[in-house]
Amino acid sequence: xxxxxxxxxxxVPDAIAAMQAADDGKFLAxxxxxxxxxxxxxxxxxxxIDLKGIAELKGINVTDQSVTIGAMTTHAEVAASTQVQNAIxxxxxxxxxxxxxxxxxxxxxxxxxxxxxxxxxxxxxxxxLGATVKTSQRExxxxxxxxxxxxxALAEDEIIVSVSFPVAESAAYMKFENPASRYAIVxxxxxxxxxxxxxxxxxxxxxxxxxxxxxxxxxxxxxxxxVDAVTIxxxxxxxxxxxxxxxxxxxxxxxxxxxxxAASS
Amino acid sequence: MKNVELTVNGSPVSGEVESRTLLVHFLxxxxxxxGTHIGCDTSQCGxxxxxxxxxxxxxxxxxxxQADGAEVTTIExxxxxxxxxxxxxxxxxxHGLQCGFCTPGMIMSALDIVKRNxxxxxxxxxxxxxxxxxxxxxxxxxxxxxxQAGARAMGGES
Numbered sequence: 001x002x003x004x005x006x007x008x009x010x011x012v013p014d015a016i017a018a019m020q021a022a023d024d025g026k027f028l029a030x031x032x033x034x035x036x037x038x039x040x041x042x043x044x045x046x047x048x049i050d051l052k053g054i055a056e057l058k059g060i061n062v063t064d065q066s067v068t069i070g071a072m073t074t075h076a077e078v079a080a081s082t083q084v085q086n087a088i089x090x091x092x093x094x095x096x097x098x099x100x101x102x103x104x105x106x107x108x109x110x111x112x113x114x115x116x117x118x119x120x121x122x123x124x125x126x127x128x129l130g131a132t133v134k135t136s137q138r139e140x141x142x143x144x145x146x147x148x149x150x151x152x153a154l155a156e157d158e159i160i161v162s163v164s165f166p167v168a169e170s171a172a173y174m175k176f177e178n179p180a181s182r183y184a185i186v187x188x189x190x191x192x193x194x195x196x197x198x199x200x201x202x203x204x205x206x207x208x209x210x211x212x213x214x215x216x217x218x219x220x221x222x223x224x225x226x227v228d229a230v231t232i233x234x235x236x237x238x239x240x241x242x243x244x245x246x247x248x249x250x251x252x253x254x255x256x257x258x259x260x261x262a263a264s265s
Numbered sequence: 266m267k268n269v270e271l272t273v274n275g276s277p278v279s280g281e282v283e284s285r286t287l288l289v290h291f292l293x294x295x296x297x298x299x300g301t302h303i304g305c306d307t308s309q310c311g312x313x314x315x316x317x318x319x320x321x322x323x324x325x326x327x328x329x330x331q332a333d334g335a336e337v338t339t340i341e342x343x344x345x346x347x348x349x350x351x352x353x354x355x356x357x358x359x360h361g362l363q364c365g366f367c368t369p370g371m372i373m374s375a376l377d378i379v380k381r382n383x384x385x386x387x388x389x390x391x392x393x394x395x396x397x398x399x400x401x402x403x404x405x406x407x408x409x410x411x412x413q414a415g416a417r418a419m420g421g422e423s
Contacts, residue, residue: 006267006284006330028331035326036308038285048284050331076320080381100397101377103308105320106327180309182396 001035002044008053012136012159015049019157022047027159029072029111032103057110057161062087065167071110071160079104088129090171090189090263094121097175099182110160113145116152116207117183118238123208124189125173127200131165149206168193170222172262174255176203178242185243186251190259195220199256204248205236214256222264224257269333273298274342282329288322289313291329292339300340300369304399311398314370314377315339321377323397340369343376352376352415361411363402374398375412384420386413 005022009015019025025047028034037043051057057072062083069078078084079096098104098112098121112122113133126133126142133140136159145153154160168191175187184203188211191198197218202208217226232252237245270279273296280295292298292315301324304312308326315324316338343350352372355361362368378386378394391409400408 001285003283003285006328008330008333031328031331032308032326035287035328039306052331100311101374101381101394102311102314102321102323102397103326105322 001038002041004038004045005047007047007049009049009051010053012054012056012161015051015054015159016136016157018047018049022049025049025156027051027114029114030074030106030108031111032099032107033111033115033117051110051159057159060084066164067091067167068162068164069109070162071114072108073110075099075104075107075109075112076101078109087167088165088171090168090173090191091125091129091165094125094173094175094189097121097177097182109163113163114152114154114160116146116150118149118206118208119178119183119185119187119203120208121173121175121184121187121202124184124187124200124202125165126163127208127210128189128191128198129165129168129171130191130193130198131163133163134161135159136161143210146207146209151207166193170263172259174259174262176251176255186248186255188252188255188259190222190256190263192220192222192263197222199259201252201256203238204232204252205238211252211256214252218260222260224260224264227253227257227260267330267333269329271332271334272336274338280329284328284330286329287325288315288317288327288329288332288337289324291332292324292337298339298341302366302369304366304370309397309399310367311370311374311395312367314373314398316373316377319380321374338373340372343372351418352379352412355415355418356408356411359407359411359414361403361407362400367398367400367402371395371398371400371408371412372415375415378412379416379419384416386416388413 023046026045028048028050058070061068075095085092171191173189187202199211199214232249234249237248239245302312304310313324
């Protein structure tokens with residue numbers, strides 16, 4: 001790892017000022033991706049601005065309509081929250097199956113979606129539930145947030161404050177995971193809200209996305225059989241040592257059907 | 266260089282570290298607490314698991330400066346003199362190790378499992394919860410037995 005300046009921010013304005021003063025700064029959330037990336041020298045920021053000490057970025061607030069989770073809330077905290085378990089059980093289960101227990105004690109919601117790893121779990125939930133990402137500058141709808149591989153709509157000095165997930169009538173997440181890393185080879189999140197069914201896929205392509213063909217086939221109903229007729233374009237699928245493009249395209253259908261079945265039961 | 270002050274195994278410690286110094290390097294090289302191991306260095310194997318403010322973390326994936334002010338417990342902080350912690354004793358009694366390299370991390374993770382799941386652990390729970398700890402010797406069978414026995418012993422039963 002290259003040496004860098006470590007800065008501990010006490011507030012959001014403090015963190016933004018530190019970022020603006022840095023040559024090539026990065027915000028540090030839970031560090032579970034940032035630090036391995038720096039160890040491999042795939043990143044070498046001049047400054048790391050630690051957001052851990054900012055109280056307003058933490059916590060969970062649940063109402064009848066929504067679950068709002070602070071950006072620096074850890075996966076373990078989301079998974080263990082009885083409020084989240086009751087309001088959107090699929091979201092709590094998703095958080096409880098990221099990485100392993102020690103990783104979940106550090107990794108955060110904000111860190112996950114800001115990094116936007118193609119195989120991360122949370123982006124699929126943000127998209128399928130139609131969440132809103134609240135930042136230090138604005139509110140970004142899920143459909144505008146994830147813009148490409150490791151790319152988001154965030155500006156360099158923009159910090160995620162919280163993510164607000166609408167409470168769904170029913171939802172489920174199914175992940176075909178890499179047995180070593182627990183990242184999704186393919187993961188599908190299905191959510192039904194007021195007559196609409198949204199389906200989001202992670203792990204399959206360069207960026208989590210809504211599976212519009214599956215959504216159209218379902219037409220607002222959680223009926224797994226309707227997915228059988230859907231064709232997934234193979235040419236857009238990732239292909240690597242873990243799974244070929246053909247296999248991933250197949251897995252999208254399989255995991256979508258499993259998620260639909262789980263959401264409708 | 267940054268000065269860090271933390272509590273390790275109940276004792277206050279401090280040291281000058283680079284920003285990039287990992288917690289595991291601070292523990293092993295500055296404090297000479299070499300019970301915490303470095304296996305994969307890629308946050309997968311769990312040999313470096315310690316507790317920071319009561320929660321298990323992979324100390325190869327945390328900076329020493331991130332732990333500034335924290336309470337850290339390592340494998341060296343478990344025994345009382347010659348008397349092993351019940352979880353350590355359970356690993357010994359159940360042959361829960363062969364080469365022993367993964368054992369410190371297994372035991373620190375095991376204590377975290379007991380804290381969150383209680384003293385009566387079924388095999389499936391232990392296996393799922395140990396996903397972040399890799400052993401290349403034993404096939405996990407005796408490790409799982411050890412964790413279950415250690416958990417019961419911590420609850421006051423032998």
